[in-house]
Amino acid sequence: MNLLLGLRRHRSGPMLGAGLLVLSLLLSACGSAPAPASPSAAPAPTPAPAGPTSFRIAIGVDLDSTDPAGQTTTTVSNLLDYAVETLVKLDKDGNLKPGLADTWQVAGDGLSITFKLHSGVKFQDGTAMDANAVKFSFDRLLNPDVKSPQRSTFNSIKSVDAVDPATVRLNLKEPAPYLLAGLTATTSAVISPASVTAGGNTMTNYTTPVGTGPYSFKEYVKGSKVTLEKFKDYWGAKPYYDSVVFSIVPEAGTRETLLQAGQVDMIILPNTPDIPALQKNPAVKVLLASSNRTIFVALNTRDAALQDPRVRQALNYAVNKEDIIKNVLFGAAEPMQGPMAPSLFGYCQTNAYPYDPDKAKSLLQQAGATNLSLKFMSPTGRYVQDFQAAQAIAGYLDKVGVKAQVSTSDWPSYVGAITAPPDKNATQMHVLGWAPSFLDAQQAMVQFQTDNNPPKGLATSFYSNAQVDSTLAQAAKEVNPDKRKQLYCDAEKQVWSDAPWIFLWVQSFPIVYSAKVTGVSFLPNEKFDAIYAKPQ
């Protein structure tokens, strides 16, 4: 009482009062600090859990959409894969394996695919997963009112028939041999029809996904975290953890500190230069997962300086990719040996472009291209060490007499510049990455189709070869897998020889996780696979 009266008498009372308030706020917050973890301690044997267990993952991007059909980002798709499932899945080698469908049969003419569904599968809302649910999901995916930027993969579907509760048939407008691979994409996940009108969802605004996955969507705090909890009636193997919490932490350094402080169990995409130190840290394990993302320098083949294929080949010989991977990317990539990642169906290894500056100079001389000066654009922070690698590439080009002026800009401006129509496109060389949403050459080779040149598409090298166009058109409809592979191989060899790109590398997907957990793996489409993670 006297203290309070004393505070009121003095003019400093309000100040002291405010100070006490702040101090009490901070102290009360301190009381809720997390239990200390010991990052440098050796992993101890796993005791039986005393209460609910949680696996904590830190990711770098906030969700743009929780609708599987609306996915544009691999990380968000990865998160949704905990809750929703597709008819067909990928194994760790990139091969197709059963998902919600046990088996499938492609018709001889390639105009339909019939799936036999796994029986006894329930959605997280208790309703049964059957052919009608699958039909509903695909009809919704193809509904133009539903926002689905990656719908084009499924545009070959004419209609969907629920033949019987356990059988569904996709009828196609034309043969689409890539479609089975496309059905592994989260975009085509099967959702509960009842959920579309429940829990605040509507057909076009689907914010709480309800699927058949091992975890159900519990809570999304925008910009902060997503919490999923174990689905007790999951039809497959039950995961260990009762819940999974995805924390949204944009800064890579902060994600690393969260892991080192023991406040998360796994992170993705740490700072690349930190990878060597993390690899030496006994408290964590580093997984440089292979991915399907190729990184390349697209060369504007319409530009006078780059029209001659010998010039473009020279640029390929001039760059020491292995050296850049080792010293700039810290080992987080593999050199490209073909115009796409090896995990894709239809991949064919071509002749390499080994580092050979003398050959580069010779080719440039043959082409009469001396004292070349080129504008070289690169994004910053879009791909692993992109801008740094661009500077290293410019250094190698300089050694063979090619001056490359490196510049950068924000991503939207960058995309705008590289996709400008031919008459307005001032780019000469630019770094780009390409990660198909499914592991099939069809979506990789679109980069070399004339029809996809800007402004219609993203084939930003403006490459045009009628023979390649014809081969790719054939391959897109060829139902025989061996013939299809051969067609893609022919196209890839031609593209490799024409060199519309400086073929750089296939970027790795770094995953770092606590040494106290096991069961963390990856899929070759730039996704982590930690559903069956558990304590050591």
Place this chain on the structure above:
Amino acid sequence: MRRYIAQRMAAALVTLIGVSLLIFMLVRLLPGDPARVIAGLLADEREVERIRVQMGLNRPLPQQYALFFTHFIRGDLGTSARTGQPVLKELLARMPYSLELAAVSTLLAVVVGVAAGVLAATRRNTPLDYLISLGTLIGISMPVYWLGLLLIILFAVKLHWLPAAGADQPASLILPALTLAAFSVALITRMTRASLFDVLGQDYIRTARAKGVAQRVVVYRHGLRNAMVPIVTVIGLQLGGLVGGAVLTETVFGWPGLGQLLVNSIFSRDFPMVQGLVLTAAGMIILINLGVDLFYAYVDPRIHFS
């Protein structure tokens, strides 16, 4: 006073209309195709065009603005092109975090800054004064990003006292608030020191001392109160800047505030969200400035409104 407030509110509305037109034009001057950025690289042109139509980008600019403005005056800030959710809903989800961080860091900065400024002003040219000046120099010079990471390494990684990031516990507020307060503390300390020292040199202060008034009364009742006007101005400016979002701090600590949302929206060319955020920030700054002006009258009765 009421008339003054009413006039300020009317002026605020005109200001907001001007801001709406300015931000509408500015975002559309940014290079790049928003529909392509939102759709992603793998989307085909048909889907990109759909998004373009959904965003209304196929309409003439005056029609786009008219649509935006008619919704705005009804309190509808539109729909986020990126998430498809109402802009207002997205804003309201994030605003409490920004307000909380701004309020706590400002409160901390005011308490520490004014106290340090008073100490420095009343002990000018002593080692304590020099130490405080050095502290303010460091506080003003230290990059937020660097300080934030240092605090994380010390308190989260080494000591395990506090969460490194996120906003799901009360303790999560401490490090971002401290980081954000560092610059404000330095600024407020300097302003308090300079302003108070100026006031303490006035004749009436000398008179008060000559009359035997206690030093504490001289400093706080006579000195600090009369020095408050420029200090409150600085506080108001700082608070106004913070409620709009503290991007670097939010990024380092994964704090889900408005600043990060604004930057993400700009980089994804989410026009409705950028417009909504800028208008909201403008509105909050207007309100804060009004509050500061009214506070002037409280600390200095000589100030009248007309």
